[in-house]
Amino acid sequence: MASYLDGVPMSGIIRIRDMMYSVANPFRLDQGDVSFDSPGSVKSAMARAIAENKTHYLQTTGVPRLRELIAAKLRDKNRIPVDDPEDVLVTHGGIHGLYLICRALLEPGDEVLIPDPEWPPAAGNILAAQGVPVGCPLHESKGWRYDLDELESKITPKTRILYLNSPHNPTGGVLTRSDIDRLAAIARERKLWVISDEAYEDVVFEGEHVSIASLPGMYARTIPLYTLSKSYAMTGLRLGYVAIRDETIRERAKKLLFYTASNVASIVQFGGIGALEGPQDCIEEFRTELRARRDLFYEGIAEAAGGVFSGKRPAGAFYAFLRIREGGRESEMWGADSRPPDSWRMVEYLIENGRIGAVPGVDFGARGEGYVRFCFARDRKELNGALESMKQLFHVTPAVDPHGLTGNKVAVE
Numbered sequence: 001m002a003s004y005l006d007g008v009p010m011s012g013i014i015r016i017r018d019m020m021y022s023v024a025n026p027f028r029l030d031q032g033d034v035s036f037d038s039p040g041s042v043k044s045a046m047a048r049a050i051a052e053n054k055t056h057y058l059q060t061t062g063v064p065r066l067r068e069l070i071a072a073k074l075r076d077k078n079r080i081p082v083d084d085p086e087d088v089l090v091t092h093g094g095i096h097g098l099y100l101i102c103r104a105l106l107e108p109g110d111e112v113l114i115p116d117p118e119w120p121p122a123a124g125n126i127l128a129a130q131g132v133p134v135g136c137p138l139h140e141s142k143g144w145r146y147d148l149d150e151l152e153s154k155i156t157p158k159t160r161i162l163y164l165n166s167p168h169n170p171t172g173g174v175l176t177r178s179d180i181d182r183l184a185a186i187a188r189e190r191k192l193w194v195i196s197d198e199a200y201e202d203v204v205f206e207g208e209h210v211s212i213a214s215l216p217g218m219y220a221r222t223i224p225l226y227t228l229s230k231s232y233a234m235t236g237l238r239l240g241y242v243a244i245r246d247e248t249i250r251e252r253a254k255k256l257l258f259y260t261a262s263n264v265a266s267i268v269q270f271g272g273i274g275a276l277e278g279p280q281d282c283i284e285e286f287r288t289e290l291r292a293r294r295d296l297f298y299e300g301i302a303e304a305a306g307g308v309f310s311g312k313r314p315a316g317a318f319y320a321f322l323r324i325r326e327g328g329r330e331s332e333m334w335g336a337d338s339r340p341p342d343s344w345r346m347v348e349y350l351i352e353n354g355r356i357g358a359v360p361g362v363d364f365g366a367r368g369e370g371y372v373r374f375c376f377a378r379d380r381k382e383l384n385g386a387l388e389s390m391k392q393l394f395h396v397t398p399a400v401d402p403h404g405l406t407g408n409k410v411a412v413e
Contacts, residue, residue, distance in 0.1 A: 112133050140323075
């Protein structure tokens with residue numbers, strides 16, 4: 001009776017969304033959604049498709065022109081040797097693509113190495129395919145990257161897949177070229193498949209994005225996973241894609257694609273054609289503005305939270321994964337309960353008292369406890385509103401020390 005699904009947890013992000021819908025005038029720093037509008041090339045392509053009545057069934061794997069454009073993008077931009085558009089499957093967003101990959105690759109009991117912390121659907125889709133997610137720590141001291149010796153030590157005879165996510169959600173860590181080279185060597189030596197989740201490929205502030213499938217021999221054992229959501233502000237349109245060279249695995253994924261979606265919405269696919277055929281200026285414009293919002297938020301959080309949160313600016317993605325300070329006078333906000341605030345208690349406090357959306361770090365894995373994730377991809381007005389609300393929430397007031405230096409402190413009434 002499919003009881004194995006009972007062990008698949010529902011992401012706490014769903015609970016947070018429900019809570020936020022009950023809040024008047026909220027600051028939606030909880031959801032990973034950019035505030036930008038989709039570029040005109042996307043909107044005009046979709047409007048044209050409607051006007052031309054392109055509202056009927058399509059090829060299950062995607063509109064041929066869209067698959068051609070994706071294959072060309074993978075070759076030219078990601079340096080992945082995709083020789084044939086037949087390798088490409090168009091999916092209902094990135095999460096659907098991950099579902100197809102996990103179901104096409106995993107046998108019951110197969111182990112998958114995943115980052116800890118990590119985006120909840122990674123573990124959820126592995127469990128839904130009756131696989132076993134095995135967390136491998138990302139280290140804040142390393143810029144939220146692996147200790148690669150530690151990662152290799154976690155490989156067992158049951159390990160089948162290495163799941164990579166760079167730039168990383170929720171921490172913003174970016175794997176270096178050296179990291180990718182070593183991970184590729186591990187995958188080749190240990191005969192592992194690699195799932196490379198590159199949803200944030202265009203949101204890199206420091207360093208570079210390297211697609212592991214571009215390395216010699218790696219496309220044969222790597223399934224790269226992408227979405228148009230972040231690069232073209234198409235989050236609600238749900239359009240993603242995967243590239244699978246192995247014919248057996250690709251045929252399995254095709255079956256799953258048909259049985260879950262038949263085909264991705266026609267109008268959305270034509271919007272994707274517009275995105276890839278149109279000007280690409282929006283990608284750099286978005287990245288430049290996201291960098292400015294990152295800096296605005298991190299400069300503001302130091303003042304607004306009075307030291308309650310801490311953390312370095314991320315190298316990529318658009319999340320602030322901040323540590324909750326334990327102890328200190330701000331802990332008096334919990335009243336008689338003197339326990340240090342865990343991430344759920346902190347998030348509920350932010351929502352209920354400050355209208356500020358956030359996601360508890362523990363929702364991303366055991367190593368996320370003690371952290372909170374904020375999305376800084378919202379517009380500047382909303383970010384500033386959240387920071388001002390936080391300042392009021394934590395009663396931050398100017399402080400003057402005996403030497404006449406002005407700073408901030410947390411005052412509890």
